[in-house]
Amino acid sequence: xxxxxxxxxxxxxxxxxxxxxxxxxxxxxxxxxxxxxxxxxxxxxxxxxxxxxxxxxxxxxxxxxxxxxxxxxxxxxxxxxxxxxxxxxxxxxxxxxxxxxxxxxxxxxxxxxxxxxxxxxxxxxxxxxxxxxxxxxxxxxxxxxxxxxxxxxxxxxxxxxxxxxxxxxxxxxxxxxxxxxxxxxxxxxxxxxxxxxxxxxxxxxxxxxxxxxxxxxxxxxxxxxxxxxxxxxxxxxxxxxxxxxxxxxxxxxxxxxxxxxxxxxxxxxxxxxxxxxxxxxxxxxxxxxxxxxxxxxxxxxxxxxxxxxxxxxxxxxxxxxxxxxxxxxxxxxxxxxxxxxxxxxxxxxxxxxxxxxxxxxxx
Numbered sequence: 001x002x003x004x005x006x007x008x009x010x011x012x013x014x015x016x017x018x019x020x021x022x023x024x025x026x027x028x029x030x031x032x033x034x035x036x037x038x039x040x041x042x043x044x045x046x047x048x049x050x051x052x053x054x055x056x057x058x059x060x061x062x063x064x065x066x067x068x069x070x071x072x073x074x075x076x077x078x079x080x081x082x083x084x085x086x087x088x089x090x091x092x093x094x095x096x097x098x099x100x101x102x103x104x105x106x107x108x109x110x111x112x113x114x115x116x117x118x119x120x121x122x123x124x125x126x127x128x129x130x131x132x133x134x135x136x137x138x139x140x141x142x143x144x145x146x147x148x149x150x151x152x153x154x155x156x157x158x159x160x161x162x163x164x165x166x167x168x169x170x171x172x173x174x175x176x177x178x179x180x181x182x183x184x185x186x187x188x189x190x191x192x193x194x195x196x197x198x199x200x201x202x203x204x205x206x207x208x209x210x211x212x213x214x215x216x217x218x219x220x221x222x223x224x225x226x227x228x229x230x231x232x233x234x235x236x237x238x239x240x241x242x243x244x245x246x247x248x249x250x251x252x253x254x255x256x257x258x259x260x261x262x263x264x265x266x267x268x269x270x271x272x273x274x275x276x277x278x279x280x281x282x283x284x285x286x287x288x289x290x291x292x293x294x295x296x297x298x299x300x301x302x303x304x305x306x307x308x309x310x311x312x313x314x315x316x317x318x319x320x321x322x323x324x325x326x327x328x329x330x331x332x333x334x335x336x337x338x339x340x341x342x343x344x345x346x347x348x349x350x351x352x353x354x355x356x357x358x359x360x361x362x363x
Contacts (some may be wrong), residue, residue, distance in 0.1 A: 010137075016176075016237040023122055023189050031057060032289070033289035038065070041123060041310075042070065042127075042309070042310075043309070044074055044314055047078060048078065050097045051099060051100055053081055058079045059333070065077055065329065070309050080103060084099070084317060085172045089162070090162070090175045090228070090291075091167070091223045091224075091225070092167060092230050093195070098152050098207065101114060101208060112139045113134065119185050120285050122285065122287050124276055124282055124297065126338030127169075128335045128336050129344060130341075131340050132341045133344040133345050137348070139200060141247075142199050142203050142243065143198040144193060144237060144250075145250055145319070146283065146362065147193060147236040148189060148191050148363065158184060159184075160177055161182055161224045162177055162226055163175060163224065187217070188239040191362065192231045192298040193230060194230065194253065194255075202243075205245050206236075206243065218239070225356070244362045249360035252279055253283045254283070264286070268286065270291075272293075273296060273297075273304055280344060280346050305322065309324075311325050311326055312326075312334075313335045314326070314330050314334060316330035
């Protein structure tokens with residue numbers, strides 16, 4: 001770890017904000033689930049950015065948030081108007097992610113990581129656990145599951161050409177295929193992986209500004225790529241000399257797949273609870289919005305009461321008679337990490353080991 005800190009010479013000591021999270025798919029489970037999702041992830045130094053294509057849903061969620069004392073106090077949820085409609089397997093999810101990233105750079109000055117989640121994700125650690133574990137790391141690390149071995153995706157995703165009507169239509173339609181197929185690119189190397197990631201501010205800045213034009217070139221290529229969220233950021237970061245050595249090959253999620261994997265992972269339930277905890281991951285997916293396992297996670301891992309936010313070191317109120325300890329706000333820079341921080345630190349130590357860190361970068 002000493003060598004790693006020496007390599008990342010711009011490691012910052014200042015405590016700064018994290019952007020948690022950016023939800024890029026809000027053609028969503030339900031409005032109530034989005035609200036509950038916000039309750040589980042909000043904390044004073046975070047900004048939550050939710051792209052909303054439909055104004056009626058956006059206004060309804062804004063009303064719900066304004067009624068909750070914590071959201072009303074911190075005003076840290078940004079509901080984005082004029083967001084793209086999101087088409088399954090289309091590039092509009094990447095467009096929404098980049099839209100949210102641009103807002104984060106423009107409106108929120110002090111943050112370190114951009115955490116991209118979906119509405120069917122769920123935290124397995126508290127915000128204090130997450131911040132405590134990340135606070136010891138160089139700020140330019142990028143947690144992104146990736147590989148250059150694209151296998152079957154070469155034939156089924158890289159070669160076909162699709163058009164996403166959501167880029168230019170106001171009503172949602174499915175993508176459609178062009179009869180002609182294309183060859184693999186030679187100007188850059190393709191990478192693929194998970195659509196969920198934790199990206200550094202410096203890399204997000206590069207994706208938006210693209211001073212050598214690589215992010216824009218790759219974006220134009222992925223506009224016609226099947227399931228582009230599973231390849232765009234991966235291909236950009238591994239073809240950029242400035243960033244390819246900053247990758248940690250993990251999406252920080254527990255996900256249960258078939259073998260061989262199908263298009264979608266399993267929905268998680270109480271039966272997978274022990275496996276989720278043992279994975280040491282800070283997030284898991286996918287969940288049904290009303291599954292009892294969410295209540296179990298709230299009670300056993302997050303110490304969260306019904307209708308309340310996840311308590312942190314800043315919550316100094318009483319818990320007596322079911323009261324919300326976060327109704328009284330203390331010092332917002334105080335962290336109170338618990339067992340989740342130790343689990344996450346175990347995972348980070350494994351990912352940053354000599355066996356896993358350098359050998360798995362952009363390979």
